[in-house]
Amino acid sequence: MPSLLLSLQLKALLLHTFVLFLSSSFGAHPLPTNQSSSHYANLTTDYGRIIYNYPSEALQPKGPQDISQLLKSISSSPTRNNVTVAPRGAGHSTYGQAQALDGTVMDMRSLTPYIQIGEIQLVASENSTVYVDAGGGVLWIEVLNETLRHGLTPRSWTDYLYLTVGGTLSNAGISGQAYKYGPQIANVMELDVVTGKGDIVTCSEKENSELFYGALGGLGQFGIITRARIVLEPAPQRVKWARIPYDDFNQFAADEEQLIKLGDVNYLEGFISFKDNNSSDVYYTLEFAIYYNNEGDAQKTLDQVLSQSNSSRSMANITDVSYFDFLNRNQKIIEVATAEPTTNKTMAMVDATSRKTKTPMSRPRAEAIGNAESMRMEVRELVGGREGGMGAKQYLPYYKDQNAWKLHFGEKWGRFEELKSRFDPLNILAPGQRIFQRRP
Ligand code: FAD
Numbered sequence: 202m203p204s205l206l207l208s209l210q211l212k213a214l215l216l217h218t219f220v221l222f223l224s225s226s227f228g229a230h231p232l233p234t235n236q237s238s239s240h241y242a243n244l245t246t247d248y249g250r251i252i253y254n255y256p257s258e259a260l261q262p263k264g265p266q267d268i269s270q271l272l273k274s275i276s277s278s279p280t281r282n283n284v285t286v287a288p289r290g291a292g293h294s295t296y297g298q299a300q301a302l303d304g305t306v307m308d309m310r311s312l313t314p315y316i317q318i319g320e321i322q323l324v325a326s327e328n329s330t331v332y333v334d335a336g337g338g339v340l341w342i343e344v345l346n347e348t349l350r351h352g353l354t355p356r357s358w359t360d361y362l363y364l365t366v367g368g369t370l371s372n373a374g375i376s377g378q379a380y381k382y383g384p385q386i387a388n389v390m391e392l393d394v395v396t397g398k399g400d401i402v403t404c405s406e407k408e409n410s411e412l413f414y415g416a417l418g419g420l421g422q423f424g425i426i427t428r429a430r431i432v433l434e435p436a437p438q439r440v441k442w443a444r445i446p447y448d449d450f451n452q453f454a455a456d457e458e459q460l461i462k463l464g465d466v467n468y469l470e471g472f473i474s475f476k477d478n479n480s481s482d483v484y485y486t487l488e489f490a491i492y493y494n495n496e497g498d499a500q501k502t503l504d505q506v507l508s509q510s511n512s513s514r515s516m517a518n519i520t521d522v523s524y525f526d527f528l529n530r531n532q533k534i535i536e537v538a539t540a541e542p543t544t545n546k547t548m549a550m551v552d553a554t555s556r557k558t559k560t561p562m563s564r565p566r567a568e569a570i571g572n573a574e575s576m577r578m579e580v581r582e583l584v585g586g587r588e589g590g591m592g593a594k595q596y597l598p599y600y601k602d603q604n605a606w607k608l609h610f611g612e613k614w615g616r617f618e619e620l621k622s623r624f625d626p627l628n629i630l631a632p633g634q635r636i637f638q639r640r641p
Contacts, residue, residue, distance in 0.1 A: 244306045248539075249295030254302035254633065256287070261311035265393060265401045265427045268307065273399035275305075276627055282641040285632040288425045290338060290365030296599035298420070299368075300633040309338035309367055312427065316347045331433045332390055337367030337426040344431070345528060354436035354524070356382040360470075361531045367426040371631075372597060373418050377468035377488065380461055386417040388432045394424035397625025405430075415620045421631030422617075423624040437492035440467075440527040441499050444518045445487045445510060452511035453485035459509060460489060465502050467492040468527075487512075490527060606636050 246253045262268045275281050285304035292299055300306065315336035322329045331353060335344050341355075342362035348354050358376045359369055370392075374385025382388055391405040394416050402424070404413035415423040447453035457471045468490035476482040489506070493499030507514050522530075600606050607614045621628065621637060628637040 243292070244289060244308065245300065246292075247295060247297065247299055248293040249297075251295065252297030252300065252633075254297055254300040256301045256306040257284070257303045258305045260305055260307045262307060262309075263311065263313050265395050268395045268425055268427065269399045269401050271305065271307075271399075272395060272397060272629065275629060276398060282627075283639055284629070285639050286629050287631055287633055288337075288367065288421055290368030291340065291363060293361075293364050293368065294633070295597070297633040298599075298631070302632070304632060307425070309365060309425075312336050312338040314339055314343070315428065316344060318348065318351055318353065318433070330390070332430045333433055334428055334430050335366045336428055337365065337393075339366050340364065341366065341369065342529065342532075345525065348433055349436055349525060352436055353433040355385075355388060355431050356434050357385045357388045358528055359385070361535055362529055363532070363535075366429050366431075370417055370426055370429055371419060371421045375596065377470040377490065380469050381464065381467070385431075389417060389429050390432060391428075391430035392416055392426055393428035394426055396424040397627065397630045401427075411620065412624060415624065419620075420634045420636065422634065422636060423620055423630070425630070437467075437524050438494050439492075439496075439499075440522055440524055441491045441493065441503050442520045442522055442527055442530075443489055443491075443503065443507075445512045446516055447485040447487065447512055449511075450485060453487060456487055456509075456511050460487075460506065463506075465506060466490060492524065600635060603636060603638075 244259050245255050260267070260271055262271070272286065275284050275286065283303070285301045286307055287299050287301035287304060288307045288309050289299040290309050313336070315334065316339055317334045318331065319334060320329050320331045333344060333348055333353070333355070340363055341359060344355065344366065345362060357374065357378045359374050360376045369385055370389065391403065391408075392413055394402050394404060394412055396402060396412070402409050402412055404410065404416070406413060412423060416426055445456070447456075453471065457469065460466055460469055466489040468488075470488045472486045472488065473483050474486065476484055487510075491499050491502050491506075503519070507517060510517075594609065598609060600609065610617050627640045629639065632639065
Protein backbone atom coordinates (compact mmCIF):
# COMPACT_ATOMS: atom_id res chain seq x y z
CA MET A 202 0.00 0.00 0.00
CA PRO A 203 1.63 3.24 -1.13
CA SER A 204 0.76 5.17 2.02
CA LEU A 205 2.46 2.68 4.25
CA LEU A 206 5.64 3.01 2.24
CA LEU A 207 5.62 6.70 2.91
CA SER A 208 6.25 5.89 6.55
CA LEU A 209 5.78 9.44 7.72
CA GLN A 210 2.91 11.78 7.35
CA LEU A 211 3.14 15.33 8.50
CA LYS A 212 0.06 15.56 10.62
CA ALA A 213 -2.48 18.26 10.10
CA LEU A 214 -1.36 20.13 13.15
CA LEU A 215 2.20 19.96 12.03
CA LEU A 216 1.22 21.40 8.69
CA HIS A 217 -0.46 24.11 10.58
CA THR A 218 2.61 24.58 12.71
CA PHE A 219 4.48 25.47 9.55
CA VAL A 220 2.18 28.33 8.88
CA LEU A 221 2.99 30.00 12.12
CA PHE A 222 6.43 31.02 11.11
CA LEU A 223 6.04 32.78 7.87
CA SER A 224 9.13 33.27 5.87
CA SER A 225 9.14 35.14 2.62
CA SER A 226 12.45 33.64 1.58
CA PHE A 227 11.04 31.01 -0.73
CA GLY A 228 11.01 33.00 -3.95
CA ALA A 229 7.56 34.17 -3.01
CA HIS A 230 5.89 37.02 -4.78
CA PRO A 231 4.17 39.40 -2.41
CA LEU A 232 0.58 40.27 -3.01
CA PRO A 233 0.37 43.70 -4.65
CA THR A 234 -1.32 46.05 -2.23
CA ASN A 235 -3.52 47.63 -4.90
CA GLN A 236 -5.42 44.35 -5.41
CA SER A 237 -7.81 43.84 -2.55
CA SER A 238 -10.76 41.76 -3.72
CA SER A 239 -10.86 39.18 -0.95
CA HIS A 240 -11.82 36.25 -3.14
CA TYR A 241 -9.14 37.05 -5.68
CA ALA A 242 -6.59 37.71 -2.96
CA ASN A 243 -7.46 34.34 -1.49
CA LEU A 244 -6.40 32.65 -4.71
CA THR A 245 -2.92 34.13 -4.40
CA THR A 246 -2.07 32.11 -1.32
CA ASP A 247 -3.10 28.99 0.57
CA TYR A 248 -3.46 27.52 4.04
CA GLY A 249 0.27 27.91 4.66
CA ARG A 250 0.36 31.68 4.03
CA ILE A 251 4.04 31.28 3.31
CA ILE A 252 4.04 31.73 -0.45
CA TYR A 253 2.06 34.34 -2.39
CA ASN A 254 1.92 34.09 -6.17
CA TYR A 255 -0.26 36.49 -8.05
CA PRO A 256 -2.13 34.86 -10.96
CA SER A 257 -3.06 36.87 -14.03
CA GLU A 258 -6.56 35.42 -14.06
CA ALA A 259 -8.94 33.25 -12.10
CA LEU A 260 -11.40 30.90 -13.77
CA GLN A 261 -14.56 29.59 -12.19
CA PRO A 262 -15.43 26.56 -14.33
CA LYS A 263 -18.88 25.07 -14.12
CA GLY A 264 -17.90 21.74 -15.72
CA PRO A 265 -15.16 19.79 -17.56
CA GLN A 266 -15.99 21.52 -20.87
CA ASP A 267 -14.96 24.92 -19.47
CA ILE A 268 -11.67 23.46 -18.26
CA SER A 269 -11.03 21.71 -21.56
CA GLN A 270 -11.75 24.85 -23.56
CA LEU A 271 -9.32 26.90 -21.51
CA LEU A 272 -6.53 24.33 -21.72
CA LYS A 273 -6.99 23.89 -25.48
CA SER A 274 -6.93 27.60 -26.07
CA ILE A 275 -3.81 28.08 -23.96
CA SER A 276 -2.02 25.19 -25.71
CA SER A 277 -2.69 26.60 -29.15
CA SER A 278 -2.18 30.30 -28.50
CA PRO A 279 1.28 31.71 -29.36
CA THR A 280 0.52 34.77 -27.24
CA ARG A 281 -0.14 32.64 -24.15
CA ASN A 282 2.85 30.35 -24.45
CA ASN A 283 4.04 31.03 -20.92
CA VAL A 284 0.68 30.66 -19.19
CA THR A 285 0.28 27.95 -16.56
CA VAL A 286 -2.90 26.65 -14.89
CA ALA A 287 -3.28 25.64 -11.26
CA PRO A 288 -6.40 23.78 -10.22
CA ARG A 289 -7.25 24.89 -6.71
CA GLY A 290 -9.45 22.80 -4.45
CA ALA A 291 -9.85 23.97 -0.88
CA GLY A 292 -6.42 25.65 -1.03
CA HIS A 293 -5.16 23.64 1.96
CA SER A 294 -1.72 23.20 0.53
CA THR A 295 0.95 24.94 2.56
CA TYR A 296 3.71 25.79 0.07
CA GLY A 297 2.04 27.29 -2.98
CA GLN A 298 1.19 23.98 -4.66
CA ALA A 299 -2.19 25.30 -5.87
CA GLN A 300 -0.87 28.66 -7.07
CA ALA A 301 0.16 29.93 -10.52
CA LEU A 302 2.40 32.96 -10.80
CA ASP A 303 1.08 35.07 -13.73
CA GLY A 304 -1.02 32.10 -14.75
CA THR A 305 -4.60 30.96 -14.29
CA VAL A 306 -5.96 29.66 -11.02
CA MET A 307 -8.91 27.38 -11.56
CA ASP A 308 -11.30 27.48 -8.65
CA MET A 309 -12.52 23.87 -8.48
CA ARG A 310 -15.10 24.72 -5.81
CA SER A 311 -17.06 26.53 -8.53
CA LEU A 312 -17.72 23.28 -10.46
CA THR A 313 -21.36 22.35 -10.25
CA PRO A 314 -21.39 20.22 -7.08
CA TYR A 315 -22.10 16.61 -7.90
CA ILE A 316 -22.55 13.72 -5.48
CA GLN A 317 -24.42 10.68 -6.77
CA ILE A 318 -24.63 7.20 -5.27
CA GLY A 319 -24.77 4.15 -7.56
CA GLU A 320 -24.19 0.41 -7.66
CA ILE A 321 -22.54 -1.90 -10.17
CA GLN A 322 -22.48 -5.65 -10.59
CA LEU A 323 -18.91 -6.88 -10.64
CA VAL A 324 -18.05 -9.01 -13.66
CA ALA A 325 -17.84 -12.74 -12.79
CA SER A 326 -19.17 -12.14 -9.33
CA GLU A 327 -22.49 -12.37 -7.53
CA ASN A 328 -21.57 -9.32 -5.54
CA SER A 329 -22.16 -5.74 -6.40
CA THR A 330 -20.15 -2.71 -5.36
CA VAL A 331 -21.74 0.45 -4.09
CA TYR A 332 -20.01 3.69 -4.96
CA VAL A 333 -20.37 7.43 -4.89
CA ASP A 334 -19.55 9.65 -7.87
CA ALA A 335 -18.22 12.92 -6.49
CA GLY A 336 -17.17 16.05 -8.36
CA GLY A 337 -13.48 17.00 -8.11
CA GLY A 338 -14.31 20.21 -6.25
CA VAL A 339 -16.59 18.62 -3.65
CA LEU A 340 -15.40 18.58 -0.02
CA TRP A 341 -15.05 15.25 1.79
CA ILE A 342 -17.40 16.51 4.51
CA GLU A 343 -20.03 16.94 1.79
CA VAL A 344 -19.40 13.39 0.59
CA LEU A 345 -19.78 12.12 4.14
CA ASN A 346 -23.02 13.99 4.76
CA GLU A 347 -24.58 12.68 1.56
CA THR A 348 -23.45 9.05 1.86
CA LEU A 349 -24.55 8.84 5.50
CA ARG A 350 -28.07 9.77 4.40
CA HIS A 351 -28.03 6.41 2.61
CA GLY A 352 -26.38 4.54 5.49
CA LEU A 353 -23.14 4.33 3.51
CA THR A 354 -19.61 5.67 3.81
CA PRO A 355 -16.26 5.74 1.99
CA ARG A 356 -13.72 3.47 3.71
CA SER A 357 -10.61 5.64 3.72
CA TRP A 358 -10.40 9.21 5.00
CA THR A 359 -8.19 12.14 5.86
CA ASP A 360 -8.03 13.39 9.45
CA TYR A 361 -9.68 16.63 8.36
CA LEU A 362 -12.65 16.67 5.98
CA TYR A 363 -12.74 20.22 4.61
CA LEU A 364 -10.44 19.26 1.73
CA THR A 365 -11.59 18.55 -1.82
CA VAL A 366 -11.88 15.17 -3.47
CA GLY A 367 -9.57 16.28 -6.33
CA GLY A 368 -7.06 17.85 -3.92
CA THR A 369 -6.53 14.82 -1.70
CA LEU A 370 -6.64 12.35 -4.60
CA SER A 371 -3.83 14.34 -6.22
CA ASN A 372 -1.71 13.53 -3.15
CA ALA A 373 -2.82 10.31 -1.42
CA GLY A 374 -5.40 11.04 1.28
CA ILE A 375 -4.18 9.37 4.45
CA SER A 376 -5.67 8.70 7.83
CA GLY A 377 -5.86 5.80 10.26
CA GLN A 378 -8.03 3.66 7.97
CA ALA A 379 -5.16 3.45 5.46
CA TYR A 380 -3.46 0.60 7.33
CA LYS A 381 -6.47 -1.55 6.36
CA TYR A 382 -7.80 -0.12 3.12
CA GLY A 383 -4.91 1.88 1.75
CA PRO A 384 -5.06 5.64 1.27
CA GLN A 385 -7.99 7.30 -0.48
CA ILE A 386 -6.33 6.84 -3.88
CA ALA A 387 -6.54 3.05 -3.39
CA ASN A 388 -10.32 3.25 -3.03
CA VAL A 389 -11.20 4.87 -6.35
CA MET A 390 -12.81 2.91 -9.20
CA GLU A 391 -12.93 5.51 -11.95
CA LEU A 392 -12.03 9.12 -12.71
CA ASP A 393 -12.96 11.82 -15.19
CA VAL A 394 -9.85 13.83 -15.95
CA VAL A 395 -9.16 16.80 -18.22
CA THR A 396 -5.55 16.38 -19.38
CA GLY A 397 -3.11 19.25 -19.86
CA LYS A 398 -3.90 19.02 -23.59
CA GLY A 399 -7.57 19.67 -22.82
CA ASP A 400 -8.80 16.13 -23.57
CA ILE A 401 -11.69 14.95 -21.39
CA VAL A 402 -10.94 11.32 -20.49
CA THR A 403 -12.72 8.72 -18.38
CA CYS A 404 -10.18 6.35 -16.87
CA SER A 405 -10.04 3.35 -14.55
CA GLU A 406 -7.94 0.27 -13.85
CA LYS A 407 -9.16 -1.17 -17.18
CA GLU A 408 -9.67 1.93 -19.32
CA ASN A 409 -6.89 4.47 -19.93
CA SER A 410 -5.17 3.00 -16.91
CA GLU A 411 -1.97 5.02 -17.29
CA LEU A 412 -3.85 8.25 -16.81
CA PHE A 413 -5.88 6.69 -13.97
CA TYR A 414 -2.80 5.69 -11.99
CA GLY A 415 -1.00 8.86 -13.06
CA ALA A 416 -3.72 11.22 -11.87
CA LEU A 417 -4.14 9.40 -8.53
CA GLY A 418 -1.35 10.80 -6.38
CA GLY A 419 -0.02 12.66 -9.44
CA LEU A 420 0.27 16.08 -7.75
CA GLY A 421 -2.02 17.60 -10.38
CA GLN A 422 0.65 17.09 -13.07
CA PHE A 423 -1.22 15.02 -15.66
CA GLY A 424 -4.77 16.25 -15.55
CA ILE A 425 -7.52 17.89 -13.59
CA ILE A 426 -9.82 15.48 -11.78
CA THR A 427 -13.45 16.49 -12.32
CA ARG A 428 -15.14 13.32 -11.02
CA ALA A 429 -14.10 10.38 -8.87
CA ARG A 430 -16.00 7.13 -8.32
CA ILE A 431 -15.29 6.08 -4.75
CA VAL A 432 -16.02 2.69 -3.15
CA LEU A 433 -18.57 2.70 -0.31
CA GLU A 434 -19.45 0.32 2.50
CA PRO A 435 -22.25 0.31 5.09
CA ALA A 436 -21.69 3.02 7.69
CA PRO A 437 -21.39 2.03 11.35
CA GLN A 438 -23.39 3.98 13.90
CA ARG A 439 -20.89 4.49 16.68
CA VAL A 440 -17.21 4.40 17.48
CA LYS A 441 -15.10 3.51 20.52
CA TRP A 442 -12.18 5.88 20.21
CA ALA A 443 -9.08 5.26 22.32
CA ARG A 444 -5.85 7.16 22.91
CA ILE A 445 -2.99 5.59 24.84
CA PRO A 446 0.13 7.58 25.84
CA TYR A 447 3.61 6.01 26.04
CA ASP A 448 6.98 7.19 27.28
CA ASP A 449 8.84 4.31 25.75
CA PHE A 450 9.17 4.20 21.97
CA ASN A 451 9.76 0.46 21.76
CA GLN A 452 6.61 -0.35 23.71
CA PHE A 453 4.63 2.08 21.61
CA ALA A 454 5.96 0.64 18.34
CA ALA A 455 5.43 -2.94 19.50
CA ASP A 456 1.81 -2.22 20.36
CA GLU A 457 1.18 -0.53 17.05
CA GLU A 458 2.75 -3.45 15.19
CA GLN A 459 0.59 -5.87 17.15
CA LEU A 460 -2.60 -3.95 16.32
CA ILE A 461 -1.67 -3.90 12.65
CA LYS A 462 -1.10 -7.66 12.75
CA LEU A 463 -4.43 -8.36 14.44
CA GLY A 464 -6.35 -5.99 12.17
CA ASP A 465 -9.23 -5.73 14.67
CA VAL A 466 -9.40 -1.95 14.86
CA ASN A 467 -10.90 0.15 12.09
CA TYR A 468 -8.57 3.11 12.49
CA LEU A 469 -5.00 3.28 13.78
CA GLU A 470 -2.50 6.12 14.02
CA GLY A 471 0.61 6.77 16.06
CA PHE A 472 1.86 10.20 17.04
CA ILE A 473 5.08 11.66 18.36
CA SER A 474 4.63 14.93 20.26
CA PHE A 475 6.81 17.27 22.27
CA LYS A 476 5.87 17.38 25.94
CA ASP A 477 5.88 21.15 25.84
CA ASN A 478 6.93 23.89 23.49
CA ASN A 479 10.32 24.47 25.05
CA SER A 480 11.50 21.00 25.78
CA SER A 481 12.99 18.31 23.61
CA ASP A 482 11.20 15.57 25.55
CA VAL A 483 8.72 13.66 23.51
CA TYR A 484 5.94 11.23 24.19
CA TYR A 485 4.04 8.86 21.93
CA THR A 486 0.34 8.30 21.49
CA LEU A 487 -1.38 5.35 19.95
CA GLU A 488 -4.82 6.27 18.71
CA PHE A 489 -7.26 3.67 17.49
CA ALA A 490 -10.98 3.29 16.88
CA ILE A 491 -13.43 0.42 16.83
CA TYR A 492 -16.55 1.03 14.76
CA TYR A 493 -19.72 -0.69 15.91
CA ASN A 494 -23.44 -1.21 15.72
CA ASN A 495 -23.41 -3.72 18.60
CA GLU A 496 -21.94 -2.29 21.80
CA GLY A 497 -21.22 -5.68 23.41
CA ASP A 498 -19.04 -6.86 20.52
CA ALA A 499 -17.16 -3.56 20.39
CA GLN A 500 -16.49 -3.63 24.14
CA LYS A 501 -15.14 -7.19 23.86
CA THR A 502 -12.72 -6.14 21.09
CA LEU A 503 -11.66 -3.08 23.08
CA ASP A 504 -11.01 -5.18 26.21
CA GLN A 505 -8.92 -7.62 24.20
CA VAL A 506 -6.84 -4.87 22.62
CA LEU A 507 -6.25 -3.13 25.95
CA SER A 508 -5.35 -6.35 27.74
CA GLN A 509 -2.57 -6.96 25.21
CA SER A 510 -1.22 -3.43 25.36
CA ASN A 511 2.17 -2.63 26.94
CA SER A 512 0.67 0.47 28.50
CA SER A 513 -1.40 0.47 31.65
CA ARG A 514 -5.13 0.30 30.99
CA SER A 515 -5.76 3.17 33.38
CA MET A 516 -3.76 5.47 31.11
CA ALA A 517 -6.09 4.90 28.16
CA ASN A 518 -8.47 7.70 27.31
CA ILE A 519 -11.61 6.15 25.81
CA THR A 520 -14.50 8.04 24.28
CA ASP A 521 -17.73 6.78 22.76
CA VAL A 522 -18.92 8.97 19.87
CA SER A 523 -21.07 8.85 16.75
CA TYR A 524 -19.37 7.80 13.52
CA PHE A 525 -19.87 11.30 12.09
CA ASP A 526 -18.34 12.97 15.15
CA PHE A 527 -15.37 10.65 15.02
CA LEU A 528 -14.61 11.40 11.37
CA ASN A 529 -15.18 15.10 11.91
CA ARG A 530 -13.16 15.15 15.16
CA ASN A 531 -10.56 17.64 13.95
CA GLN A 532 -12.85 20.34 12.63
CA LYS A 533 -12.95 22.34 15.88
CA ILE A 534 -9.26 21.84 16.64
CA ILE A 535 -8.23 23.04 13.19
CA GLU A 536 -10.63 25.98 13.29
CA VAL A 537 -9.25 27.11 16.63
CA ALA A 538 -5.66 26.55 15.53
CA THR A 539 -6.31 28.53 12.35
CA ALA A 540 -7.85 31.41 14.23
CA GLU A 541 -5.29 31.48 17.06
CA PRO A 542 -1.94 30.27 15.87
CA THR A 543 -0.17 30.36 19.22
CA THR A 544 1.51 27.01 19.58
CA ASN A 545 4.72 25.85 17.98
CA LYS A 546 4.45 22.30 19.13
CA THR A 547 5.65 19.83 16.58
CA MET A 548 3.84 16.62 16.01
CA ALA A 549 4.67 13.85 13.58
CA MET A 550 2.69 10.81 12.69
CA VAL A 551 4.54 7.56 12.38
CA ASP A 552 3.68 4.42 10.59
CA ALA A 553 5.30 1.88 12.84
CA THR A 554 5.12 -0.89 10.27
CA SER A 555 8.67 -0.06 9.25
CA ARG A 556 10.83 -2.82 10.71
CA LYS A 557 13.83 -0.53 10.43
CA THR A 558 12.41 1.86 12.97
CA LYS A 559 14.83 2.69 15.76
CA THR A 560 14.24 5.04 18.63
CA PRO A 561 14.62 8.24 16.67
CA MET A 562 14.67 10.72 19.47
CA SER A 563 18.24 11.78 20.05
CA ARG A 564 18.14 15.08 18.33
CA PRO A 565 18.81 18.64 19.38
CA ARG A 566 15.87 20.95 19.32
CA ALA A 567 16.42 23.51 16.58
CA GLU A 568 17.39 26.82 18.09
CA ALA A 569 15.54 28.94 15.62
CA ILE A 570 12.22 27.40 16.35
CA GLY A 571 10.30 30.32 14.95
CA ASN A 572 11.22 29.44 11.43
CA ALA A 573 9.44 27.13 9.05
CA GLU A 574 12.63 25.79 7.52
CA SER A 575 14.04 24.74 10.87
CA MET A 576 10.78 23.03 11.72
CA ARG A 577 11.10 20.97 8.57
CA MET A 578 14.64 20.00 9.55
CA GLU A 579 13.45 19.11 12.99
CA VAL A 580 10.85 16.71 11.72
CA ARG A 581 13.35 15.18 9.35
CA GLU A 582 15.67 14.53 12.27
CA LEU A 583 12.81 13.21 14.31
CA VAL A 584 12.30 10.37 11.89
CA GLY A 585 15.94 9.82 11.11
CA GLY A 586 16.04 11.68 7.81
CA ARG A 587 15.02 10.59 4.37
CA GLU A 588 18.31 8.99 3.55
CA GLY A 589 18.65 6.91 6.69
CA GLY A 590 16.65 6.03 9.75
CA MET A 591 13.20 4.87 8.81
CA GLY A 592 13.82 5.36 5.10
CA ALA A 593 10.91 7.76 5.13
CA LYS A 594 9.75 9.87 2.21
CA GLN A 595 8.10 13.11 3.08
CA TYR A 596 4.39 13.28 2.34
CA LEU A 597 3.21 16.57 0.78
CA PRO A 598 6.82 17.57 0.20
CA TYR A 599 8.04 21.00 -0.69
CA TYR A 600 11.07 21.08 -2.96
CA LYS A 601 12.61 24.07 -4.61
CA ASP A 602 13.65 22.48 -7.89
CA GLN A 603 13.44 19.49 -10.17
CA ASN A 604 16.66 17.89 -8.92
CA ALA A 605 15.15 17.46 -5.49
CA TRP A 606 12.06 15.91 -7.05
CA LYS A 607 14.26 13.48 -8.98
CA LEU A 608 15.76 12.34 -5.69
CA HIS A 609 12.29 12.07 -4.19
CA PHE A 610 10.98 9.86 -6.98
CA GLY A 611 14.17 7.86 -7.36
CA GLU A 612 13.82 5.15 -9.99
CA LYS A 613 10.22 6.21 -10.67
CA TRP A 614 11.28 9.61 -11.99
CA GLY A 615 11.61 8.43 -15.60
CA ARG A 616 8.05 7.12 -15.59
CA PHE A 617 6.76 10.34 -14.04
CA GLU A 618 8.49 12.42 -16.72
CA GLU A 619 7.18 10.16 -19.47
CA LEU A 620 3.58 10.52 -18.27
CA LYS A 621 4.02 14.28 -18.07
CA SER A 622 5.17 14.46 -21.68
CA ARG A 623 2.14 12.44 -22.78
CA PHE A 624 -0.62 14.16 -20.86
CA ASP A 625 0.73 17.67 -20.32
CA PRO A 626 3.57 18.10 -22.83
CA LEU A 627 3.75 21.89 -22.45
CA ASN A 628 3.96 21.65 -18.65
CA ILE A 629 0.91 23.83 -18.16
CA LEU A 630 -0.57 22.16 -15.08
CA ALA A 631 0.06 22.72 -11.36
CA PRO A 632 3.24 24.85 -11.60
CA GLY A 633 3.18 25.45 -7.84
CA GLN A 634 4.60 21.96 -7.27
CA ARG A 635 7.83 23.23 -8.88
CA ILE A 636 8.47 20.00 -10.75
CA PHE A 637 8.43 21.14 -14.39
CA GLN A 638 9.14 24.45 -16.15
CA ARG A 639 6.51 25.65 -18.64
CA ARG A 640 7.50 24.95 -22.25
CA PRO A 641 6.67 27.64 -24.84
P1 FAD B 1 -5.32 22.24 -2.90
O1 FAD B 1 -4.38 22.70 -1.86
O2 FAD B 1 -6.27 23.23 -3.43
O3 FAD B 1 -4.47 21.61 -4.11
C1 FAD B 1 -3.44 20.68 -3.85
C2 FAD B 1 -2.74 20.26 -5.15
O4 FAD B 1 -3.63 19.49 -5.94
C3 FAD B 1 -2.32 21.44 -6.01
O5 FAD B 1 -1.17 21.12 -6.73
C4 FAD B 1 -3.50 21.60 -6.96
O6 FAD B 1 -3.10 22.25 -8.15
C5 FAD B 1 -3.93 20.15 -7.16
N1 FAD B 1 -5.34 19.99 -7.36
C6 FAD B 1 -6.36 20.52 -6.65
N2 FAD B 1 -7.55 20.09 -7.13
C7 FAD B 1 -7.26 19.25 -8.14
C8 FAD B 1 -8.04 18.48 -9.03
N3 FAD B 1 -9.36 18.48 -8.98
N4 FAD B 1 -7.42 17.75 -9.97
C9 FAD B 1 -6.07 17.71 -10.06
N5 FAD B 1 -5.27 18.43 -9.24
C10 FAD B 1 -5.86 19.18 -8.30
N6 FAD B 1 -3.67 15.16 3.98
C11 FAD B 1 -3.90 13.87 4.24
O7 FAD B 1 -3.61 13.00 3.43
N7 FAD B 1 -4.45 13.49 5.44
C12 FAD B 1 -4.84 14.40 6.37
O8 FAD B 1 -5.33 14.01 7.40
C13 FAD B 1 -4.64 15.77 6.09
N8 FAD B 1 -5.05 16.71 6.95
C14 FAD B 1 -4.85 18.02 6.66
C15 FAD B 1 -5.28 19.00 7.57
C16 FAD B 1 -5.05 20.33 7.32
C17 FAD B 1 -5.49 21.36 8.30
C18 FAD B 1 -4.38 20.73 6.13
C19 FAD B 1 -4.10 22.16 5.87
C20 FAD B 1 -3.96 19.77 5.22
C21 FAD B 1 -4.20 18.41 5.48
N9 FAD B 1 -3.79 17.42 4.60
C22 FAD B 1 -4.02 16.11 4.86
C23 FAD B 1 -3.14 17.77 3.34
C24 FAD B 1 -4.17 17.89 2.23
O9 FAD B 1 -4.71 16.64 1.91
C25 FAD B 1 -3.53 18.39 0.96
O10 FAD B 1 -2.93 19.62 1.21
C26 FAD B 1 -4.58 18.51 -0.13
O11 FAD B 1 -3.95 18.86 -1.32
C27 FAD B 1 -5.56 19.55 0.25
O12 FAD B 1 -6.68 19.48 -0.59
P2 FAD B 1 -7.18 20.82 -1.23
O13 FAD B 1 -8.52 20.53 -1.80
O14 FAD B 1 -7.08 21.93 -0.30
O15 FAD B 1 -6.09 20.94 -2.40
